[in-house]
Amino acid sequence: MTEKNGLLTVENLKVKIGDKEILKGVDLKIGPGEVHAIMGPNGTGKSTLAYALAGKSSYEVTSGSVTMEGENVLEMSPDERARKGLFLAFQYPSEVPGVTVDNFLRVAYNTIKKEELSIWEFRNLLKEKMEFLKIDESFSGRYLNEGFSGGEKKRNEILQMAVLQPKLAVLDETDSGLDIDALQIVAKGVNELLPEDSSVLVITHYQRILRYIKPDFVHVMIEGRIVETGGGELAEKLEEKGYDWLKEKYGESGKDSD
Amino acid sequence: MTELLGFGWEDVERISSDSESPDWIKEKRNTAWEAYENLPMPTQRDEMWKYTDLSTLNIKNVKTLEKSKYSAVEKFESFPDEAIKLLSDEAIHIEENGGMCKPGLLIQHDSQVTFTDVDEELTEKGVIFCSMADAVRNHPELVQKHFMEKVVPVGEGKFSSLNAALWNGGIFLYVPKGIEIKMPFKSYILMTDGGEALFHHSLIVLEAGAHVTYIEQCRSDDYSTDSLNSSVAEVVVKDGASLNYMTFQNWGNNVVDISTRKAVVERDASMNWMVGTLGGKVTRSSFETRLIGQGASTNTRGFFLASDKQHHDFWGLLSHEAPNTTADLLYKGVLKGKSRSVFRGLIKISEEAQQTDSYLTNNNILLSDDARADSVPTLEINANDVKASHGATVGNLDKDEIFYLMSRGLTKSAAEKLIINGFFAPVLKAIDSEILREHIYQFIDKKLGA
Structure with a gap:
């Protein structure tokens, strides 16, 4: 079972929310330094996979396994997963009133890196990443996501990723709602602010972001399963033909378990 | 007796x-x-x-x-x-x-x-x-x-x-x-x-x-x-x-x-x-x-953290007895264990107190099923050209916020503490002295426990 060379291995993962089975047996292998994309129509379970990987408690894993560097991720709490190097850029991050971006991120950084950076040391580190992502200086003193525009929230997620330097960054629809300039900045952040051997899993509905973050592998998810896997050209094909041909081909098979 | x-x-x-x-x-x-x-x-x-x-x-x-x-x-x-x-x-x-x-x-x-x-x-x-x-x-x-x-x-x-x-x-x-x-x-x-x-x-x-x-x-x-x-x-x-x-x-x-x-x-x-x-x-x-x-104003900021069987009973009166007066009261509490709190607040505006603004807010977070917070904000308005409002909430910590912070490596207890500190922040930021503010945060941290 354990893949020595693999970073993340997902096997036959089934996930229920309440009584409804959303993931119906997902298989996925991500190696170090690889960029993967999962595409698919809305409501097929892409975000469920992202949340399940991060360990959201209302998502019940009914069977299958998830391992990271050979360790059982499913046994870990969300914070243990983060400390192991898993990062999820949320599609809809929570607003946390009264907690400033810099204070929160310093606590997170010190926890994950097992360091004790002072406020001043951390501010320098943060400032550099913020400049790269063209985020205004005043941003770090604002309350986490409170009153942020959609674009600011997304950029804030990427800022956190850049600071925490995960081994695997899962980007859940980070592209949605971004204008082209913001999208380019975010993509540049993903391409340049992560360590060489970090891996990225881009979850998206659209092919647009994949023009800037070039995937090594593209997977298509339909009704809770990965039904096709290919290279970058698969994304282009989807852009051209849409998802209907895949829905027709695979759609019915997934419906029996509802 | x-x-x-x-x-x-x-x-x-x-x-x-x-x-x-x-x-x-x-x-x-x-x-x-x-x-x-x-x-x-x-x-x-x-x-x-x-x-x-x-x-x-x-x-x-x-x-x-x-x-x-x-x-x-x-x-x-x-x-x-x-x-x-x-x-x-x-x-x-x-x-x-x-x-x-x-x-x-x-x-x-x-x-x-x-x-x-x-x-x-x-x-x-x-x-x-x-x-x-x-x-x-x-x-x-x-x-x-x-x-x-x-x-x-x-x-x-x-x-x-x-x-x-x-x-x-x-x-x-x-x-x-x-x-x-x-x-x-x-x-x-x-x-x-x-x-x-x-x-x-x-x-x-x-x-x-x-x-x-x-x-x-x-x-x-x-x-x-x-x-x-x-x-x-x-x-x-x-x-x-x-x-x-x-x-x-x-x-x-x-x-x-x-x-x-x-x-x-x-x-x-x-x-x-x-x-x-x-x-x-x-x-x-x-x-x-x-x-x-005329033109007098008041601003009240309050917070409490109750645990065990502590009992907190707060009464706040904002009494407007002259025109153009303004008042704002914000009181925030967190309750653990079997603690109990009651907030009673009254905005009272007399006939002559026209063009008055008055706000009364009480927010509470319950950290345990055995804790209880009551909130009774009231208005008594006898003037017709005024702005007055009150609001009260009693709730639990938001699970999505906790998950979000945990997904960044914070333990559950660290995430909860951070959210609670954030909850108190609008009140505590009014304390100018950093030493005093730090002392209060430390005490809150200690009282919240592991």
Whole structure:
């Protein structure tokens, strides 16, 4: 079972929310330094996979396994997963009133890196990443996501990723709602602010972001399963033909378990 | 029915005979005692005491102490370590300022004022910061007309009358016209044993255009016998003056605290309260602000963190009695264990108080299923051209927020603490002193536990 060379291995993962089975047996292998994309129509379970990987408690894993560097991720709490190097850029991050971006991120950084950076040391580190992502200086003193525009929230997620330097960054629809300039900045952040051997899993509905973050592998998810896997050209094909041909081909098979 | 308290006329006589106090104050004690005797002990049948059952308290044998086991010192560093172990933050502050306590610091151990230091330059300008006992002796012309007269008159309440009869501590702060002082005047009230009764009485008078901050902090260790602290604070803020009055209560778990603080705010003056309640067994705090002059304003910020079986009963009155007055009250609480809180707030707008703005907000977070918070904000509006609103919430920590923070590596308990600190932040950011704010955050952290 354990893949020595693999970073993340997902096997036959089934996930229920309440009584409804959303993931119906997902298989996925991500190696170090690889960029993967999962595409698919809305409501097929892409975000469920992202949340399940991060360990959201209302998502019940009914069977299958998830391992990271050979360790059982499913046994870990969300914070243990983060400390192991898993990062999820949320599609809809929570607003946390009264907690400033810099204070929160310093606590997170010190926890994950097992360091004790002072406020001043951390501010320098943060400032550099913020400049790269063209985020205004005043941003770090604002309350986490409170009153942020959609674009600011997304950029804030990427800022956190850049600071925490995960081994695997899962980007859940980070592209949605971004204008082209913001999208380019975010993509540049993903391409340049992560360590060489970090891996990225881009979850998206659209092919647009994949023009800037070039995937090594593209997977298509339909009704809770990965039904096709290919290279970058698969994304282009989807852009051209849409998802209907895949829905027709695979759609019915997934419906029996509802 | 057994009596709640065991005080008698002999206690008034003893306190009167012991002190070198003038006749008028002895008179006042006598009148107040009479009023106390004539007023019925509040019960839960009284609307104002509906949520706090005094009959279960075990404070019948509390005693007023004549003095503390600690004697008065000239210099802060002369205190034995034991006497100031609860003042480590203040000790650091004094050391950082080269031994200076400017503009003024007063420390009271039990019923004895053990340390007073006031900036002499301010004294020359007519500023007075001293113990209440000194004030009635040395400044009767300033004290007599305010002491339990207009602000909290004798006979207004059972406990305030008892306080007027038996008061054995407190401060007097007087700031003459136009004097502005940035740094805060501070006082500490420390109880060093169980079974005590402390009746702290403070009077603050700001003449027109004066601007000051006063920070009062109550602290004690936990003792096995219950104690009573029953304070009264009277505040007069004259035309265009402004007072920041901060009071932080961190009594041990044996202390019953029943306190009344009241301010009368005149034309264009402003009164800002900050109230923090962290300790105590049963705490009943009453904050009343009367905006009697046109353009007067008040801002009240409050927070509490209750645990175990702590009981917090808060009453806040925003009384608009003149046109163009504004008030804003924000009170935030977190409850753990089997603790219980009630917030009652009233915006009262009289007929003549047109063009008034008034806001009252109370938010509570429950950390356990056994904790309970009640919130009763009310409006009583008799003018037609006003803006007034109130809001109250009682809820749990948001699971999605916790998950979000945990997904960044924070443990569950670290995530919860951060969210709670954030919840308190809009209140605590009003504290200017970083040392004090840090001290409060540390205490909150400790109280929240692992």
